[in-house]
Amino acid sequence: xxxxxxxxxxxxxxxxxxxxxxxxxxxxxxxxxxxxxxxxxxxxxxxxxxxxxxxxxxxxxxxxxxxxxxxxxxxxxxxxxxxxxxxxxxxxxxxxxxxxxxxxxx
Amino acid sequence: xxxxxxxxxxxxxxxxxxxxxxxxxxxxxxxxxxxxxxxxxxxxxxxxxxxxxxxxxxxxxxxxxxxxxxxxxxxxxxxxxxxxxxxxxxxxxxxxxxxxxxxxxx
Numbered sequence: 310x311x312x313x314x315x316x317x318x319x320x321x322x323x324x325x326x327x328x329x330x331x332x333x334x335x336x337x338x339x340x341x342x343x344x345x346x347x348x349x350x351x352x353x354x355x356x357x358x359x360x361x362x363x364x365x366x367x368x369x370x371x372x373x374x375x376x377x378x379x380x381x382x383x384x385x386x387x388x389x390x391x392x393x394x395x396x397x398x399x400x401x402x403x404x405x406x407x408x409x410x411x412x413x414x415x
Numbered sequence: 416x417x418x419x420x421x422x423x424x425x426x427x428x429x430x431x432x433x434x435x436x437x438x439x440x441x442x443x444x445x446x447x448x449x450x451x452x453x454x455x456x457x458x459x460x461x462x463x464x465x466x467x468x469x470x471x472x473x474x475x476x477x478x479x480x481x482x483x484x485x486x487x488x489x490x491x492x493x494x495x496x497x498x499x500x501x502x503x504x505x506x507x508x509x510x511x512x513x514x515x516x517x518x519x520x521x
Contacts, residue, residue, distance in 0.1 A: 323517050324439045327510070331434025397516065403509035404433070410503070411429050 313370055313377045318392045321373030326397065329372035335365050336408055339374060342388045343405050349383040419476055419483045424498045427479030432503065435478035441471050442514055445480060448494045449511050455489040 330336055334355060341353055355362060366386065369375040374393065377386050393401050436442055440461060447459055461468060472492065475481040480499065483492050499507050 319520070322439075323510070323513050324437050324442050326437075327433050327442075328437025331430050331432075331437045333428075333430045336430050336433075397509070397513035399505070399509040400513050403503070403505040404429070407429050407503035407506050414425075 315370060315376055315389075316373045318373065318389075318396055321393070321396055323397060323400075325372040326374060326393070326400070329369050329374050330404055332365070332368075334362075335369055336404075338365060338369060338386075339388065340405060340408050342375065342386060343390070343401075347385050347387045349380075349385050351383070421476060421482055421495075422479045424479065424495075424502055427499070427502055429503060429506075431478040432480060432499070432506070435475050435480050436510055438471070438474075440468075441475055442510075444471060444475060444492075445494065445507075446511060446514050448481070448492060449496070449507075453491050453493045455486075455491050457489070 330339060334357060337355065338353060342348055350362060350366060353362075366375065366377065366384075370377055373389060375386050376389050377384050379385075388401075390401060436445060440463065443461065444459060448454055456468060456472060459468075472481065472483065472490075476483055479495060481492050482495050483490050485491075494507075496507060
């Protein structure tokens with residue numbers, strides 16, 4: 310079984326997290342995962358190439374934003390919310406609130 | 416006089432702001448400008464090539480994070496703090512607080 314790399318919480322950098330969140334597709338993934346505890350990649354139904362989506366997930370995982378585990382043939386994703394909140398209090402909440410406000414403006 | 420492009424507040428995107436903040440040098444620029452109302456580029460004393468620094472300033476301006484005006488031969492920069500706070504309430508504060516916490520951990 311191929312294991313995914315997940316950085317330790319202490320090694321998560323603010324610049325890395327912000328970079329990972331600084332893309333519309335990755336922001337959408339994070340918003341969806343904030344609404345659901347866990348989601349397989351396929352359930353996101355984001356209309357982009359599978360390889361591109363996998364790349365976005367890798368960036369989010371490497372930055373410490375997501376956790377991914379394998380269950381059979383599926384990749385089940387979840388936000389590392391508690392860890393992110395511990396390391397950068399208020400950051401994820403502010404990002405999610407801003408994303409919700411921006412969606413209302415569209 | 417060459418004028419800089421500054422996007423209207425309504426055209427500032429969350430993903431664009433997060434991407435602009437998602438780099439250690441750009442985060443440092445924003446932190447320094449949060450402490451001072453205005454700063455010329457040269458006053459930042461960041462030890463990187465001038466052209467690289469100019470590129471970082473352009474990314475921050477284009478994303479709507481900074482305002483830059485020319486005064487003689489100097490470029491005077493300031494955060495578009497009020498506008499950012501209006502558009503994405505709490506976001507910049509959360510980023511600056513997280514950056515300060517991260518600096519303490521080093």
